[in-house]
């Protein structure tokens with residue numbers, strides 16, 4: 284089984300989650316945010332504990348349990364009918380997050396586009412993350428040193444994923460625009476990809 288897939292790509296604080304949730308409301312699109320799947324785990328779940336250990340340091344969770352969590356969630360959503368793999372487009376947010384994950388998922392994902400929410404202004408992203416810390420109760424957003432570590436992990440480990448998929452699939456959207464304009468640009472890309 285391969286899934287028709289759009290990847291939402293961008294640094295922490297670039298707005299992937301906000302946009303992903305909106306796109307997931309469009310009939311025919313199913314949004315999966317890997318960070319949300321981790322946060323939905325129970326603290327008594329061994330992977331929940333692993334997640335806290337890594338995310339509290341601003342590090343990525345190891346690949347194998349991450350991919351396993353992804354598979355389980357997609358299977359559960361397929362079984363409960365919220366995701367129809369035959370007709371729906373999967374919108375992935377936060378996965379694959381490094382080249383190894385992209386390789387593991389290569390045979391499973393039929394990637395139609397990578398939408399890169401790009402933000403050149405590091406301070407703006409830090410500001411967004413800090414605002415989110417209290418509003419969404421995210422401890423990993425509360426500490427400046429951890430935010431910097433996550434942005435570093437993004438630069439070192441996640442950005443190379445763009446090269447893995449190559450320029451033909453990658454679309455850049457300026458994420459410093461107002462949200463409605465970011466959404467417009469993403470929708471234009473989706474409409475274009477639909478036609479192909």
Ligand code: ADP
Nearest residue numbers: 295296317318337338342343344349377378380
């Ligand atoms: P953000 O993109 O704002 O940093 P996420 O909610 O996507 O936040 O992720 C929060 C944390 O969850 C990450 O810092 C990381 O520890 C973990 N995580 C999420 N997705 C993955 C993934 N695909 N691989 C490894 N770790 C992940």
